Amino acid sequence: MKLSEFITNDIKPLNSNSKISDLQHLFNQLTYSHIPIQDDNNIYLGSFSENDAHCFETNKMVNDYKYAIENFFVRDSTIWLDVLEAFAVNSANIMPVLNHQNVYLGYYELKEVISLFSESPFFSDPGGILVIEKGISDYSFSEISQIVETNNGKLLGAFVSKMKPDLVQVTLKIGNTGLNEIIQTFRRYSYNIVSGHEEDSYLESLKERSDYLNKYLNI
Secondary structure, three states: OOHHHHOEOOOOOEEOOOEHHHHHHHHHHOOOOEEEEEOOOOOEEEEEEHHHHOOOOOOOEHHHHHHHOEOOOEEOOOOHHHHHHHHHHOOOOEEEEEOOOOOEEEEEEHHHHHHHHHOOHHHHOOOEEEEEEEEOOOOOHHHHHHHHHHOOOEEEEEEEEEEOOOEEEEEEEEEOOOOHHHHHHHHHOOOEEEEEOOOOHHHHHHHHHHHHHHHHHOO
């Protein structure tokens, strides 16, 4: 399903000549973090936040506080991952959508976009989660994919979950197989295993041997 099918128009943009009291009234009725604002020519100007709306004088116009309008939006062609980033960067739960002619089409709701994200194979298909790390100049996604697939695993998704000046951390979702053989192969390729949400028999074996050695030394 295309993300643009989730564009809604239940709330029309508020005219910039409206009173702040009208804006406050809208926020009191809704659970949105922002309300889209347009001018007399139906041109999208940006969005007004709820926090700002309740700080200003009720008898003044939205136009009197143009400096507070936040000019964020996405295009109807923007992919869902970039839409999610726009929500996060702007601390919003509503995201105005414009076409390439800058015509306002409606908005996305954060919960709707997240529901689409949660239906992706990365979340919905069964499999194990593996977090690995390696030097930032030494890792490659082609190598990571090869390691997973040569051990009969199916890579359902992968993303860089943390990055430092000299180290990168990658989170993997792997289906079709247990993680143990994949973990051992990553170790042979000098990847550090941060976490594997499935039993790691190699670590268990080391722990058992260590416990046995400690008991022997304590006799």
